Amino acid sequence: MSKQMDLLFQLASLLTLVVALAALGALVFDILSDGASRLSWAFLNNIASRNADQAGVYHALMGTIWVITLTGALALPIGVAAAIYLEEYGTRSRAAHFIELNIANLAAVPSIIYGLLGLGLFVRLMGMGQSVMAGAATLALLALPVVILSTREALRTVPSSIREGSYALGATKWQTIWNQVLPMALPGVLTGLILALSRAIGETAPLITIGALTYIPFAPDSVWSKFTVLPIQIFNWVSRPQVEFKTNAAAAILVLLVLLLSMNAIAIFVRDRYQRQGRV
Amino acid sequence: MSTRTLEWIIERLLFLCAALSVLTTAGIIAVLAFETYEFLHEVPVLEFLTGTEWTPLFANQRFGVLPLVVGTMLVSSIAMVVALPMGLLAAIYLSEYAPSGFRRIIKPVLEILAGVPTVVYGYFALTFVTPLLQQFLPSLSGFNALSPGLVMGLMILPLVSSLSEDAMRAVPRGLREGSYALGATRMQTALKVVVPAAFSGITAAFILAVSRAIGETMIVAIAAGQQPRLTANPFVPIETMTAYIVQVSLGDTPQGTIEYRTIFAVGMLLFLMTFGLNLVSTWLRQRFREEYA
Numbered sequence: 001m002s003k004q005m006d007l008l009f010q011l012a013s014l015l016t017l018v019v020a021l022a023a024l025g026a027l028v029f030d031i032l033s034d035g036a037s038r039l040s041w042a043f044l045n046n047i048a049s050r051n052a053d054q055a056g057v058y059h060a061l062m063g064t065i066w067v068i069t070l071t072g073a074l075a076l077p078i079g080v081a082a083a084i085y086l087e088e089y090g091t092r093s094r095a096a097h098f099i100e101l102n103i104a105n106l107a108a109v110p111s112i113i114y115g116l117l118g119l120g121l122f123v124r125l126m127g128m129g130q131s132v133m134a135g136a137a138t139l140a141l142l143a144l145p146v147v148i149l150s151t152r153e154a155l156r157t158v159p160s161s162i163r164e165g166s167y168a169l170g171a172t173k174w175q176t177i178w179n180q181v182l183p184m185a186l187p188g189v190l191t192g193l194i195l196a197l198s199r200a201i202g203e204t205a206p207l208i209t210i211g212a213l214t215y216i217p218f219a220p221d222s223v224w225s226k227f228t229v230l231p232i233q234i235f236n237w238v239s240r241p242q243v244e245f246k247t248n249a250a251a252a253i254l255v256l257l258v259l260l261l262s263m264n265a266i267a268i269f270v271r272d273r274y275q276r277q278g279r280v
Numbered sequence: 281m282s283t284r285t286l287e288w289i290i291e292r293l294l295f296l297c298a299a300l301s302v303l304t305t306a307g308i309i310a311v312l313a314f315e316t317y318e319f320l321h322e323v324p325v326l327e328f329l330t331g332t333e334w335t336p337l338f339a340n341q342r343f344g345v346l347p348l349v350v351g352t353m354l355v356s357s358i359a360m361v362v363a364l365p366m367g368l369l370a371a372i373y374l375s376e377y378a379p380s381g382f383r384r385i386i387k388p389v390l391e392i393l394a395g396v397p398t399v400v401y402g403y404f405a406l407t408f409v410t411p412l413l414q415q416f417l418p419s420l421s422g423f424n425a426l427s428p429g430l431v432m433g434l435m436i437l438p439l440v441s442s443l444s445e446d447a448m449r450a451v452p453r454g455l456r457e458g459s460y461a462l463g464a465t466r467m468q469t470a471l472k473v474v475v476p477a478a479f480s481g482i483t484a485a486f487i488l489a490v491s492r493a494i495g496e497t498m499i500v501a502i503a504a505g506q507q508p509r510l511t512a513n514p515f516v517p518i519e520t521m522t523a524y525i526v527q528v529s530l531g532d533t534p535q536g537t538i539e540y541r542t543i544f545a546v547g548m549l550l551f552l553m554t555f556g557l558n559l560v561s562t563w564l565r566q567r568f569r570e571e572y573a
Contacts, residue, residue, distance in 0.1 A: 002465050002467075002468070003465065005465070005467060006465040006466055006467040006468075009467040009470075010373070010377050010466070010467070012369065013369040013370065013372050013373035013377065014373055014377075016365075016366040016367075016369040016370045016373070017370050017373060017374075017386060019366070020366065020370065020390070020393060020434065020437055020438075021386075021389060023434050024389070024392065024393050026404075026408065027396070027400070027401075027404045027408070030404060030407065030408040031400070031403070031404070034407065077297075078297045078300060079297075081293065081294045081297035081298070082294070082297040082298040082300065082301065084294055085291075085294035085295050085297065085298040086298055089291055089294060089295070090295070090298070095295075095299075096298070098302070099298050099299065099301055099302060101562065102301050102302050102305055103301045104558075104562050105305070105555065105558045105559065105562060106301055106304060106305060108488060108491055108492070108554065108558040108561070109308070109495070109551065109554060109555065109558070110491075110492075110494070110495020110496070110497070110522065110550060110551075110554055111495070111497070112495065112497045112522050112525055112526070112547070112550075113308060113312075113495070113547055113550065113551050113554075114308075115525075115529075116308075116311060116312060116525070116543065116544060116547045117304070117307055117308045117311050119311075119529075120311030120312075120314070120315065120544070121307055121311055124535065141304050144300070144301065144304075145301070148301070172283055172287055173287060174286070174287050174290045174291075198395065199395070201397075202395075202396075202397025202398070202399065202400070203397075204397070204398065204399045204497070204498050205398075205497035205498055205501075205522065205525075205526060208526050208529050208530065209525060209526070209529045209543075210529075211529060231397055231399045231498075234399050234400075234403065235399050235402070235498065235501070235502065238399075238402065238403050238406060238407075238502055239502065246403075246407055249403055250403065250407075253399075253400050253403060256397060256400070257396075257400070260395070260397070264395075
């Protein structure tokens, strides 16, 4: 009897996984069946239009690439520096412990709150306006906790014998970190960065909040340009009642998912190469 | 410059970067507090927190935030009804039953589920789940709390299952073996030994999931509607706190008006709710780590 109960329970637990995977399958199928036929070169090269069948995602795709590149450029140095401090310098200090607690809490603050911060601080107070810069700065703050956490993990995998060897040869702490530890941790750092950016690339709410316009018929040409991004274009199309625009939304989702998948593929490739190289 | 000074300068610079996270928190609180303070000059705090009508964008302005809070709670509760039991069962399966090969395949797939952008889930809720549900529930409106709630539950499930699984795997083997030695089945061991032993870790996961649901924006902005109303009926359009912020941000609300300030006041409330939950969750996880350190 209890054996049958056990089996039943095991099946029920397994069933939850099956249901979750079936839902994921339904999601992918739904989007493919709605949007795949709409994809074309013209869709990638056209800009937004009032006519659904002439509209495209060129401006939004370019906006996404601009914003994400700049987000990475801002989040990488600051995130790595913060991680080095926490992992290599301040391991036992009370300030470091407080900062750690803070980062853990920041990682769970809703993204729309970052949008309000970006609106109040970058857009208004610093006068950046609704520019690529303001968007990227907001997303960089959002991505920082992830970059810091993954960089710390990468730094931790570097064996202490490497550091000791370097000290024994007379190198200072910073020389050791810069010349020995960082290069060894680099693949792990980059993997973490790409994963953080693949999160940021799908973020919609914070960019809507800072006022990234939903109808921008041009691609950005500098970091001070106004911009829109793929998720905002998707949201805009989804919100319209006409079915043709919903089809456009599905096609734009496919473009976004392909972008996401290729970023994840790069991350897996980097991690894989790293593991095959082995540790010294 | 001597090497010594250079090393000192570098350490300070690195510290500044680390301290930026504290500045971010301070910045969030400062921006929200400043505008909320201005807002509360015009609207008494009691009216804001206990009023039952929310119409800042209409001619007859009312600033009772309860409809938005109740809307948020309604969608989050539906999401939790899906995510908590399913996430826990999935975690039990992965931690106690699944062969390691199966685990290695299924965990990345769950990560995909967690990595799908929320705007995509919103599309799924609006164009697939709602029409599907309408076939069984003819009274369901095109915008409602039920469909985004269910989809949000699906989105949060991986968070619950992966954090709960981590907590359960940290339970020492000896406890399980003791239970088997007393003749318990795997189900009895999982439910009466492992889950209670991992309780604080699992609770931390649950709380984090609630906080995630409250702050989730795009699914509800797309599929739940924009009608703040005080109701527990999941079949009609409602509005959540996050969806309201999006709604105002999409329009041209001039800076300095009371309409503009409402989003910061609502944001402040949202921040306080999620930050409180996150603190409890962090505290529980730390306690759990100490138990089996």
